[in-house]
Amino acid sequence: MVLFACEEPVDLSSIESESGKILVECELTPGHKAEAKLYTIGDFTQLENINYEENATLKLVSSEDELFFKYDKSRKIYVSEHIVNPSYTYVLIGYLENRQKEIKSNLISLPSAQKLAFSSSPKLKKVINEKGLDQVNISFSAKIPSKVNLEKYYYRIKLERKIFKQVVIQGVPETIYSGKTEVLNFLGNDEIPLAFTKSDSDGSILFDASRFGNENINFNFATKSFLAGDKMENIHYTLETITESTYRYLVSKIKQNNASNSGASDPVINYTNIQNGYGYLGASSPVLDSIVIK
């Protein structure tokens, strides 16, 4: 029966093609100028090149202000002329010269920055990793202390530490800062594993805190290695409160980058909050803090 199989091209006229529409990626950070990537979407059946658009008009509109963007040719991105005001809500509007494909984002407000509230001291455990090297596992549980101005709570976290090494100074071994830092590797969460998504590009972790309700969230990280003479000092972390649009868009993009060409999977459904186009307008508010290692 397989031999009777017949393949026919699909009539795609019944679905609205995104081809030719604007794709924009723009994330706002309080106190910074906004940056946006903008290009046009191709017909997915015929893809050859990245279609960067240099002559688009792009602006952030709030009830108080309009922030126009300028194109930076060297970086191939659009940059706003002024900084973003954290107390405003914004809509991103953009169009190409003919204005026929004007895009408009959903309204977003900038979230407030939050620190982790630790419910226990971090636990350190030295183990041998798959390569046979020592590594240190760090686990701790924490909550996000108070509600922020979002219906759901999404975050991006990155933990970094200084790497130390042993040197012999005048015959005496001493531990000194190697001048290098490392981003700690996320080991996952057993309670709701899929609430966390790791970004391979910078080692940061996106997570959806609302899936834990009021429960503590268990975080498990590890050093890549822990060679002789190394030691653990305070761990610095960056916690960004991010909008749902940032979370969803980045998660879908990470999934897409990691997607296998073969094997078992569903296609990655891309997120967008851009009407008549594709991409996202998001926002993040970072905070820097330390985890004290005793």
Added chain:
Amino acid sequence: MFSMVDLLSQANPADVIISYKCLNKPLPVVLKELSKKSGSNIVFSDSKFKSKKTVTINANNERLGDVLNVVLDPYKLTIEIIEGVIVVVNARNQEIFKEYTLYGTVSDKATGELLPYAAVYLDDRSQGIYANEKGFFAFKLLRGTYKIFFNYLGYDTDSISFFIKRDSMVDIQLNLTTTHLKEVTVQEDLSKSSYKYGEDFYSKEKIYKASSLLGESDVLRSIITTAGVSSGADGFGGLSVRGGNNDQNLVLYDGVPVQNTGHAFGLISIFSSTVIKDARLIKGAFPARYGGRLSSYLDVKTKDGNKTKFGGEIGISTIASHATIEGPIVKNKASFLISYRRTFADPTIKTVAEYINQQSQSEGSTGYYFQDLNAKISFDLNKKNQISISFYKGSDNFSSENSAKKTSSKVDFLDQNNNDFKWGNNLLSLHWNAQVGKNQFSKLILFQSKWDNSFFKFQRNAIDSMGKVNDIYTADFKHSEFKVRGIKWDYDIQIKSSNMVRFGAGINQNQSSIGYNNLSNLEGFLNYPASISYDTIEKITKPYNYTTSEYYGYVEEEISSGKNIVFNIGVHTSVYKIDSLYRPSIQPRASLSIYGDFSWFNISGSYNRQYQQSLSENGLGFPSDLWVNASRYIKPADGYNFSSTLGFLLGKNTTVNFGGYYKTMKNIISLGEGQNLVIGSNDVWQKSIPFGDGKAYGAELTIANQSKYANFEVNFTYSKSNRQFEDLNNAKTFKYRFDRRYMANGNIEFKLNPNLNLIFTGTYQEGAKVTLPTGGVVETKTPAGSYIYPIYLGKNNFTFRDYIRLDVAFSYVSKTKSGSHRFFAGVYNVLNRKNPIYLQLDRNTFNLNIYEVNQVSVLPLLPAISYTLTF
């Protein structure tokens, strides 16, 4: 006909056989005339006959005792035999109001095969029950005279008239209906029973008449034409019952769970029609005795084998042939049945594949076959105890190797595809059915069900452009072994005709061994040679093994009030154990049915839990789907199921049933988006399985008519089914793959003469849903350079063209000395409509930046013939 009735004691003057009739005569006169006619001395006192009632009776060749009891009963009198003399005495009150049990079995007269769920009812339909799944029944009656009917679809209705004054046993043997051009009256009670729990019944005859593929009659093809049931195109993709997933249907083959029901990737079911006795599908809320699935129960029963004489069946269809032999081991006590079926299409497939390869300038070979073996032995230890052993083994084997080299504009292209797929079920069970006392039934089953599949696929696309080689190769490997060992005990007590209690318990031990991997040089597996073999990938992928246990029990009570109201209430409980983790569940079930003479109504609800689910790449129910047990990370699925049916009997022959349903599903699983699932030796993979919820609701209308010259049935379904996963489709609700808003099925059978039938079958289903990209973006990825990703803005955002199919078939049956000959000639998909099954998104061989979107349909217009000789 009834073979043995032990209604009265033997060897007494009441055993004299007489014929007697009278009209409105006083009782003393009647007694005197009976005494005279029979020659038996009947002693009575005139003082007992104050009543002015008269007697009218017409008895032919009946026992004197029976005649006397009929005559005396209205006067609250009875007889006693005192020293060989018949004495008329007062019937004691406790005897008048005491209930007696009429119990026994209903079976096929020709084969001795017990007939499950046969209807047993009084002539005035004031009381009625159904035999259990083994054909046993127990009927509680007050002392008196009755006429009882016995009915089973496809058999002539039979009846007995008798007077009951003690517990009595009766074995009823029904004859197969042989007269086709016969005025048929729809049995109202059967129609009612069908909708008791949203049940649909499929007799052997109905299965034979259902649309068949390539001449292979198939119970699943019959089922997918039922209202509320859909599947992928051409039966591909298992069953979606009322918007549920394929894995939410518990398929029982002689009580043993079956994980996959498909030969030929699901186009033909594993159930060989020749061995099937009948099948029942429960698609509504479930009674408490069923557990373990959210959407439906399909209970397929096989024949026990002929206990009276040797017989068999040989058959050949366009694709397969089968042979069955059955007969008594000890006449009327023990029987056997063996049946074997195999495709013989291997040489044809090979030849056609070679021809296709020649046309496409490629090299290779293709081979495929399926086979199955059914065996059963049944012993009647005595009248009340039966033991049977049932065995099934089926296997499918598909392999293909294909490579094509092309040159265009000094560029060399190489396409290589190797496939090796194997799958099959092994089932073994031991059944002990016992009638305990007169009104209690015990069923014990020990079973093992093993599902095995292994899939290996290797693909290579190489382009050599002036020495610059772009070589992409991938290998997919899947292997799973899913074994369930279990013991289940059911106990039924017919307390009264109006009250039945069922309870039972069981233990299942589930063992899974799963390996799932894919390798590609794009993913960095550059060390592997450009031809990855099955052995290589199997060694790399160590299977993950885990064992779980399920302990369950239930209690259920069915209470009738008068002849119009039946209430069924119960609870199914289970405890699931994995390692030291226990997951308990309490699942209440309830159903209310109200019957009138020409209408019936049912409303039912149940809460259900499911511990096994399958991971499907495409929701098609392919044999490559992986069954997984609930575990520490994989939660069991739960759901509510509500349904209601309102039915009417129009005239004598037309039934109309209108119903609706609503169901929820919680914690159902899916593959993740973009997930590169690798299942190896630890449980990490379980953490990447997304969970979600589902909801389905709809309305169904079925109209059926039976007449002397034609039967028809048509059904319509309006339905919605959607899913919501936090980790799929950006947490937005999406349509289920088989969310078909409108469906309609119809079949009409013309009885051209007693032996020849012409059958038309038509199906309409709104197209299935698939996910299609709507745009594309090129991005830069280091260090390999730029790469493409398609933009998908919604899951299941594209609807295939509607599924429409019309089949026509002639069925001719003739009986000769050598046996019964059944000829079938038909055309499948007369309209030759290309009904798509799945979507294929491929990169163009010559330019990997170009995607090609094709919908694949499998079955065009297909003529088919088959011949079956039953002897």
